[in-house]
Amino acid sequence: MDLVLRYTFPAGVVAGADRAARRASMLALFKDKIGLQTAAGNNCIDVAEVQLNEFSTTTRVHDMLQIHLNSTSYEKLAMATSTPETDDYDIFAANVLNDPLKAGASSTSVGKTRGVGGAYNYEIVPNVATDTDYQIRVRFFVNDLLMANPLQYNNPRLAQPFKDLNTVKVTLQLGDIAARCANLNPEIVPAAGAAALGKGLVVDCISAVHTLTVRSWNPSTALEIPESLAWGSPRIQRISNDRHVVSANVISPPLESKTFTMTGVPNMLAIYVERPRLLKTDAGVDIPGTEWAFPNRFCPIQSVSIDIGNKTDLLGARVTPTELYKISTGNGYSKREATFAGIPSGIGSTQRGAGSIFYVRPSDLGLTDEIMNGSGETIDGIVRVTVKGASTDEVCYLRVFLLYDVFVYEEGDVFTEWRPRYSPGTLLDSEFVFTDDSSQMNAIMGGWSIPRPIQNAWTSFTSWLKTPRVRKAIRQARNHPVASAYVGDSSLPGGFAKSMGYGDVSGGDVLRTAGGKPSKKGLGKLTKKQLMAMISS
Structure with a gap:
């Protein structure tokens, strides 16, 4: 001004x-x-x-x-x-x-x-x-x-x-x-x-x-929007x-x-x-x-x-x-x-x-x-x-x-406002989530679609985590030789990933996929062919 x-x-x-x-x-x-x-x-x-x-x-x-x-x-x-x-x-x-x-x-x-x-x-x-x-x-x-x-x-x-x-x-x-x-x-x-x-x-x-x-900003062509x-x-x-x-x-x-x-x-x-x-x-x-x-x-x-x-x-x-x-x-x-x-x-x-x-x-x-x-x-x-x-x-x-907490989300150039509102029955039936978990895992983050007929924000968040694209990203991240040391089962994100079905992380060996040798990272022992099929699913 x-x-x-x-x-x-x-x-x-x-x-x-x-x-x-x-x-x-x-x-x-x-x-x-x-x-x-x-x-x-x-x-x-x-x-x-x-x-x-x-x-x-x-x-x-x-x-x-x-x-x-x-x-x-x-x-x-x-x-x-x-x-x-x-x-x-x-x-x-x-x-x-x-x-x-x-x-x-x-x-x-x-x-x-x-x-x-x-x-x-x-x-x-x-x-x-x-x-x-x-x-x-x-x-x-x-x-x-x-x-x-x-x-x-x-x-x-x-x-x-x-x-x-x-x-x-x-x-x-x-x-x-x-x-x-x-x-x-x-x-x-x-x-x-x-x-x-x-x-x-x-x-x-x-x-x-x-x-x-x-x-x-002009988005990079190398990144998926x-x-x-x-x-x-x-x-x-x-x-x-x-x-x-x-x-x-x-x-x-x-x-x-x-x-x-x-x-x-x-x-x-x-x-x-x-x-x-x-x-x-x-x-x-x-x-x-x-x-x-x-x-x-x-x-x-x-x-x-x-x-x-x-x-x-x-x-x-x-x-x-x-x-x-x-x-x-x-x-x-x-x-x-x-x-x-x-x-x-x-x-x-x-x-x-x-x-x-x-x-x-x-x-x-x-x-x-x-x-x-x-x-x-x-x-x-x-x-x-x-x-x-x-x-x-x-x-x-x-x-x-x-x-009030209100969110705006966009999909296909259409912007929509959403305010979480729950019935007393939904609140009474919901699980207890402790403060340390809530602050780590329940934050609304960009990059996921909030379903229009939403009934429970936590359910939608876990559903998003189970989508093939997100499973693929988490598998890749958890099996990275550097990241694996920080997302083991003893950590909050590692324990959460395990509970969601993303496999164990030992944090020790480097991922090996050549020549049909088994991988010791996550989801048990897999051949290269099996591993590639799972990642691309």
């Missing part, structure tokens, strides 16, 4: 008798106080629709962005956006070493700042005749992977290309670009009172040019956005969501209470479009109570904030406990941690077997949370999201 923003300063903070002197004064005021928001290119997108051939899917990018950013490592975000640093504190503070708006020259690491001169390109551009002496224009160049399904933005190094594409179309609906892309520390105008902070500062978007760049491929396309659905007033300096009474209906049990719920990010007038009224003045921030969660179906008060007050943090980190939350708990950044500091996002799986709630991840049950739910208030009363929003 090629973005030009215009910054307007109140006359009272700008020194100088002429235009040049005032311009120099404004540039000095910018020091360690100007930058961009996390994943700025995506943050301004309300809705992205991606069409692949005749298939299309829609993602509400801005809605789901905080769920993704706070459960992804910095290293992965750095591959996906020019501004990967997320918010750890609830206000900007130019005197703090790790403030995200530090200039590149002031930062402890240029990669860990969203300020100018750090991770992205920028330039100060000339004013035009209609600009005043108290305005400056800055041009930013940012690159983001489009965080929309089914595009593979979460781990770009392992992204699997799409094939058989005849049509690719991307449609974006944008929100307030200045409010969602810019960051400007309102300390430029110090607060004489809470309402005076940042008084007179204005940020406008002059222009924003979006360019879509697509990387493509799979008939079908599958891609992860997780669905994040916001199902609650409830307004609450949170009183200052106390733990709130329970903030309750409206009753929501889940069509299928989600893989995870994400819950947070978003704090306001707007400047105020002298009368204490919010100024729309000033989200650039504050980090993304949330109320520190003290307790969570969830009703699902006929089960009530799951978790509840007996689970402490530290235990909630441990549950959340176990499900992907990437921040430290000080951030989650919203504690001061130092003794006597008014700057606090950015607050809590709580990630929880149905399996964390002690539900019965038929209500678990992937169940096709349609059930109602309610969420209640208590939170710690800030230094002033605030209007906050309780937001609840459902996260």
